[in-house]
Amino acid sequence: MDSSLIKKLVDQLTCKLVELGLYEQFVANFSKSSTNPERFHCVYSLPQAHSLVKVKENYKPKSKKHAESWRAEGNMFFKAKKYQKAANAYTQSIILAPDDSDSLSLAYNNRSTTNFYLKKYGLCLQDIEMAFLHSYPDSKCYKLHQRIGRCMYYMNQKEQAIKAFEKTIESLDQAEICPSEKVTMISDMKKAIDQCGSIQGSNADISIKSFNHCHKGIPKLSGASRQDIPSLSDCVEIRLDRHGGRGLFAKRDIEIGETLIVETPLTSTLLKECNFSHCQYCCNRLALPLPCKQCSGVVFCSLSCRDLAWEKFHWAECLVLESIQDSTGDLSFLSYRMILTAGLSLLTQIQESVGETSLVCKAGYDKEGIYHSDNYYAAYCLVNHDKERTFQDLLSRTLAAFFFLKHLEFAGFFSEKNLENINLCTSVSDVGACGDGPQVSRHEDLQAVLLKQKCNVGGHLLRNNMMLPCNAHEVSEFSLNCESPAMSSTRELAAAIYPVLSLINHSCDPSVVRHSFGNVCVARAIRSIKKDQELRDNYGALYPVMDLSMRQSHLQSQYFFTCQCEACVSDWPQYFEIPNCEPVLRCSICDGRVKIPRDNDPKTARCSDCKKLQDIQGPLVGLSKMEPEFRQALTTVIEGDTSENNLTTLLEFLRYAESKMHRPWQDICDSQEAFKQCLNMQANCFPA
Structure with missing residues (x-):
């Protein structure tokens, strides 16, 4: 693991055990352990390990003083009509203000006013709601109702605008203003109500989720979703591949551009640098x-995300976040969050057994026969390659699991309340607490249960630490270079675990492409996929940009396999060496390779595989007719125009070219990249 803290722990523990003459015995015990809970117990049973990990609160606290300072700065910007700077300052005030302080509602009101001036009416309404929620002074509430009415008016929400203006008049009873001002306000509100009569139509959706993200609508699956795998299109199914592993296979011919997976992860973890720019729960x-x-x-994008995050994981992370995000690799943190999301009760039901090696298509399905992406058991059943790992690798990952279990202890994950639903007799039967064996006290029962549960959970952490490097995916955002769109790049926001997406195996010439909408992952076909062919993703080793030896080395070291895709077997050239002059056509009979003769104006050519004579004029004329429009679309996309017309042109060319020509071919590569560029700007996308 690439974590300085864990490496330091391994070194310190090794030194201590060597000094005490215990190292060789520890290595022997650890090496003969056959399950992850046993491996974890070898470390957990060492007093020397506990002495190395001391957990204490380490978080960014609230501060009313600093909140007031930021609000004052926001007021200065607002008076200077620097509204965006004012909004940013008010945001800092909101983040720092204690939840029970009066300064919080005042900061929400300030930011709401600023967003109104910025004409961000949906955001303005959200802050008004938050100001009410945090007890904004009754004497000033008429201002909030008036602002609601004005927002609704500008958003063409006729009935809600009228209702808000009427509420403004009602609220004047509590307003601390002079009688003449009340009379003027009532008159103004009646005029505003009359003006609402001119509103024609309305915007359908004014919820915060419609405004507080940077992507277009999440695509729907092509066709229906599978009843047994809701995140997967019904044109795809799980099968065992020729190596005995699971994969996703086409049930019918799939066209380029079809949406095959729309999956919300089991959980995700933001990179620390994104803690204040993206939602901690949904990554928007x-x-x-x-x-x-x-x-x-x-920070969070909505109250619902904040509540869900607290319920699932933030309750345990909040007071130690600076330690666990600073000191460990992101995937270990993701492993920890998986445990919190699953909960102790579910983890207790999933206990590893010796010899757990068989893999079946239905692994990870629940009792109702559904493969749910939000079911921890689906992620638990993904491969982890524990048999291929060295002693040092296993020890490092076990110590990472130990580090996080100590933080679970600190948070109260193993409190008596969490153990209430665990059957003591069942849990400790192997230590003689039930049946005809010697009876022990309830205190001894509880200690035995605690030890067993901690080792079981530690085993889960360790298993996840091995599974995630092979199965986790990044949540990404397209950093758009507005001045030179071709120089735009994709940045990583978070790590996430997608149980369905993880079933797709690798190719250096993938047939699907992934995009993130918040932390929802959408996988579309980027190549045509014939019935019974396997879907293929890319694990960070694309043939146009990485040579064969580097790809093989990368895949072997992280994923423990030697790639046998067509690009590797045939050693396809990298991008600048990919041919673009003489296409190799597809045989209409056997799909073999038909090379164009060097004769002048050839009309036919023979297939290299089946030797049948082929008409080659039809495909070449078809490509020639499409070329001008394709070139124009390619150029304008590079310049930043990802309109629907360009997307359609690229898709039509790509489908036709793929059906007539063999890869590698530069026009296919270029059209794929331009098509992906269009999709990039529909998904998470933000100016660099």
Whole structure:
């Protein structure tokens, strides 16, 4: 593992055990352990390990003083009509303000006013709601109702605008303003109500989720979703491949551009650098950050995301986030969050047994026969390659599991409340607590249960630490270079575990492409996929940009296999050496390779495989007719025009070229990349 803290722990523990003359015995015990809970117990049973990991609170606290300072700065920017800077300052005030302080509602009101001036009416309404939620003074509430009415008016929400203006008049009873001002306000509100009569139509969706992200709508699956795998199109199914592993296979011919997977992850973890720009729960980029109630270290896009994050994981992370995000690799943190998301009760039901090696298509399905992406058991059944790992690798990952288990202990994950639903007799039967064996006290029962549960959970952490490097995916965002779109790049926001997506095996010439919408992953066909062919993703080793030896080395070291895809077997050239002058056509009979003769104006050619004579004029004329429009679309996409017309042109050319020509071919490569560029700008996308 690439973690300085874990490496330091391994070195320190090794030194201590060597000094005490215990190292050789530890190595022997650890090496003969056959399950992950046993490996974890070898470390957990060492007092020397516990002395190395001391957990204490380490988080970004709230501060009313700093919140007030930021709000004052926001007021200065607002008076100077620097509204975006004012909004940013008010956001800092909101993040830092204690949840029970009066400064929080005032900061929400300030940011709401600023967003109104910025004409961001949806965001303005969200902050008004938050100001009410945090007890904005009754004497000033008429201002909020008036602002709601004005937002609704500009958003063509006729009935809601009228209702808000009427509520403004009602609220004047509590307003601390002079009678003449009340009379003027009532008159103004009646005029505003009359003006609402001119509103024609309305915007359908004014919810915060419609405004507080940086992507277009999440695509729907092509066709229906599978009843047994809701995240997967019904044109795809799970099968065992020729190596005995699972894969996703086409049930029918699949066209380029079809949406095959739309999957929300089991859980995800933001990179630390994104803690204040993206939602901690759904990974959407934020226009309007909402704070944690307890710390000032994370933000959310909505109350629902904040509540879900607290319920699933942030309750345990909040007071130690600076330690666990600073000190360990992102995938170990993801492993930890998987445990919190699953909960102790479910983890207790999933206990590893010796010789657990067989893999079946239905692994990870629940009792109802459904493969749910939000079911921890689906992720638990993904491959982890424990048999291929060295002693040192296993020890490092076990110590990472130990580090996080100590933080689970600190958070109260193993409290008596969490153990209430665990059957003590069943859990400790192997230590003589039930049946005819010697009876022990309830305290001894509880200690035995605790030890067993901790080792079981530690085993889960260790298993996840081995599984995630082979199965986790990044959540990405397209950093758009507005001045030179061709120089745009993709940046990583977070790590996530997708149980369905993880079933797709690798090719250096993949047939699907992934894009992130928040942390929802959408996989589309980027090549035509014939019935019974396997879908192929890319594990960071694309043939146009990485040579064969580097690809093989990367895949072997991280994923433990030697790639046998067509690009590797045939050693396809990298991008600048890919042919673009003489295409190799597809045989209409056997799909073999038909090379174009060097004769002048040839009309036929013979297939290299089946030797049958082929008409080659039809495909070449077809490509020639499409070329001008394709070239124009390619050029304008490179310049930043990813319109629907260009997308359609590229898709039509790509489908036709793929059906008539063999890869590698530069026009196919170029059209694929341009097509992906269009999709990039529909998914998470933000100006660099």
